[in-house]
Amino acid sequence: MTAVSSWPEALARLKAEVPDAITGESARPGVLAVLAVPAPSIRRLATWLRDEGTFSHCSLVLGIDWIDHMEVVYHLWSDALKGYLELSVTLPAEDPHVDSLGGVWGGAIWHERETWDLLGIRFDGHPDPRRLLMPEGYKFHPLRKSFELREPEELEVKSRHV
Amino acid sequence: MTDTTASTHSAGTTVVTHLHKGDSPAPEVPTEQILAVSAKEFIPLWKENLQGLVNKGMDTLTQPLFNWAGRNSLFPLHLGLACCAIEFAAGFGARWDAERFGVVPRSSPRQCDLLIINGTVTWKFSHKLITLWEQMPEPKWAIAMGNCATGGGPFRTAYSVVPGVDKLFPIDVYIAGCPPRPEAMLDGILRLERLIRERHG
Numbered sequence A: 001m002t003a004v005s006s007w008p009e010a011l012a013r014l015k016a017e018v019p020d021a022i023t024g025e026s027a028r029p030g031v032l033a034v035l036a037v038p039a040p041s042i043r044r045l046a047t048w049l050r051d052e053g054t055f056s057h058c059s060l061v062l063g064i065d066w067i068d069h070m071e072v073v074y075h076l077w078s079d080a081l082k083g084y085l086e087l088s089v090t091l092p093a094e095d096p097h098v099d100s101l102g103g104v105w106g107g108a109i110w111h112e113r114e115t116w117d118l119l120g121i122r123f124d125g126h127p128d129p130r131r132l133l134m135p136e137g138y139k140f141h142p143l144r145k146s147f148e149l150r151e152p153e154e155l156e157v158k159s160r161h162v
Numbered sequence B: 001m002t003d004t005t006a007s008t009h010s011a012g013t014t015v016v017t018h019l020h021k022g023d024s025p026a027p028e029v030p031t032e033q034i035l036a037v038s039a040k041e042f043i044p045l046w047k048e049n050l051q052g053l054v055n056k057g058m059d060t061l062t063q064p065l066f067n068w069a070g071r072n073s074l075f076p077l078h079l080g081l082a083c084c085a086i087e088f089a090a091g092f093g094a095r096w097d098a099e100r101f102g103v104v105p106r107s108s109p110r111q112c113d114l115l116i117i118n119g120t121v122t123w124k125f126s127h128k129l130i131t132l133w134e135q136m137p138e139p140k141w142a143i144a145m146g147n148c149a150t151g152g153g154p155f156r157t158a159y160s161v162v163p164g165v166d167k168l169f170p171i172d173v174y175i176a177g178c179p180p181r182p183e184a185m186l187d188g189i190l191r192l193e194r195l196i197r198e199r200h201g
């Protein structure tokens, strides 16, 4: 099978070869497309995009707290198509979790650790599920909208083995 | 007629005493035994009275010398945490030249007696900073340089920043400013020198 050479061709093949992997498609300046992806099919879609869709580089994973729900956004770069593709996964506000893409793009590992650390979105099957920026043992996910300013005594992590 | 009994000395060491009865001549005690008894009696005497006196005397004689040597060669740890570290570095450059006060940054905490905390300390780094502080040999001093180290600075209410490094270990001199100029850092070091002289001189 030859590699895709344009985005419309990639999208057509994507719809044919990975059915039900995307639920919506919209445009935004600066990216090839924004695809809405249901959480269960993200790893299947990502593997296809890497192997067949020439998206070799995951440049960004971030989380957004919309208060009533959570969103995870992935930015993928393709050298062949010379453009970014944006994937967006909507998650419930209660116990948000999604499959980790650390096994698909190694570069996603740190981004997912950061998203877990600051927003509390779990990435199932993550190869290294530790916090990134806050010390191990920290009790909060401080970029959540529900996080309030606290006294330093509450924030301090007493254990020295971190 | 001689019998040897052992009695327990007040300090817990056993002293051998020789008792002789009647008009039999005083027994011959081997010289080695006399020496051994003397040493055994001398050790508690040394520990209880003389050692402290001698140490105190030595301290009185050498303390001013060590104090003078120590306060005039404060070696800070070469540690840069945030923007204040730029001023710290400038202070050791040609223009301000902190080395003329005997202040030489060292790369290992084992060789340092001064910790200048020049920047924002996060909770994540606080454990490492305490380890560095504990690795430094006594006597040691600490300077909090800049508003961040003094009280959290502009990040005082942040979720990740220690609001004042004196939450972690005692600080001798605080230098205000965001950032303090190298002159302020030099002034802080000179104040620390004065403090060492007054406190321990």
Ligand code: SF4
Residues within 6 Å of the ligand: B082, B083, B084, B085, B118, B119, B120, B145, B146, B147, B148, B149, B153, B154, B177, B178, B179, B180
């Ligand atoms: S006190 Fe100001 S200059 Fe110094 S580390 Fe904090 S923010 Fe930077």
